[in-house]
Amino acid sequence: MTLDDVLASLFPDGHDVRNDEGVVLGSAVLRSGTGMLVVGIADRTALGIDEAIRLSGYVLESVGRDTGPILVLVDSDSQRMSKRDELLGLNEFLAHLAKVLIHADMNGRATIGLLYGHSAAGALLATGLATRVLVGLPGADPAVMDLPSMAKVTKLSMEALEEKAKSTPVFAPGLSNLARMGAVHMTWSSAVSLAGQMEALLADMPAVQDKRDALGKERGGRVKAVDIAERVRDLALQTR
Numbered sequence: 193m194t195l196d197d198v199l200a201s202l203f204p205d206g207h208d209v210r211n212d213e214g215v216v217l218g219s220a221v222l223r224s225g226t227g228m229l230v231v232g233i234a235d236r237t238a239l240g241i242d243e244a245i246r247l248s249g250y251v252l253e254s255v256g257r258d259t260g261p262i263l264v265l266v267d268s269d270s271q272r273m274s275k276r277d278e279l280l281g282l283n284e285f286l287a288h289l290a291k292v293l294i295h296a297d298m299n300g301r302a303t304i305g306l307l308y309g310h311s312a313a314g315a316l317l318a319t320g321l322a323t324r325v326l327v328g329l330p331g332a333d334p335a336v337m338d339l340p341s342m343a344k345v346t347k348l349s350m351e352a353l354e355e356k357a358k359s360t361p362v363f364a365p366g367l368s369n370l371a372r373m374g375a376v377h378m379t380w381s382s383a384v385s386l387a388g389q390m391e392a393l394l395a396d397m398p399a400v401q402d403k404r405d406a407l408g409k410e411r412g413g414r415v416k417a418v419d420i421a422e423r424v425r426d427l428a429l430q431t432r
Contacts, residue, residue, distance in 0.1 A: 195234045201386035232265030239315035240272030244285040248292045261302040266320045267309025286314045290322035302397045307332045328367045328376045335365030361413040374407030
């Protein structure tokens with residue numbers, strides 16, 4: 193689905209969302225009357241310092257002023273790998289954006305990520321994975337790291353990684369693998385109204401918490417993460 197398709201299906205009564213050179217900013221009202229802030233990255237735009245600070249500022253300005261959930265639409269490249277962005281502290285800008293979304297969620301603005309296109313690496317971490325719930329649409333193409341890049345980092349051959357990717361979601365890109373790891377909470381249908389699916393999710397949001405590690409264990413994609421996290425927490429509490 194294109195950005196226009198997604199917006200039309202989510203907000204059939206209209207919206208005030210604009211795509212400004214790959215940066216999505218605006219707001220809309222659902223049929224239930226719920227107002228929603230809408231931000232994101234479109235057109236497979238690389239997420240650099242300029243995009244990150246615009247998105248961060250837009251969200252921060254709304255915290256304490258507006259009510260209602262925040263929707264983060266995601267169709268990006270990876271983070272922008274330019275000398276300028278790196279020298280100016282791209283990692284800090286991406287971390288700031290992620291923290292702003294988490295801050296908003298902790299202060300009454302439930303955050304929902306909607307992955308409808310591509311995303312990878314730091315761009316995915318700072319947007320969709322920084323929301324309380326990440327939803328995928330069929331055809332979305334996420335990757336924490338593509339296999340050629342993973343081969344360079346791990347020093348493993350492409351053949352070895354391709355073989356591991358068949359049985360281990362951590363080594364494999366794609367929507368289904370991120371869902372198995374618990375990173376993607378659910379996958380919506382593009383054949384029916386997204387507005388109805390959004391309303392159903394929002395009705396459950398008060399009870400929905402970030403439980404990616406538990407979902408990863410339940411779905412067989414990350415079987416140890418939740419147990420290790422709980423063990424670390426228990427040890428920390430024992431030493432207080």
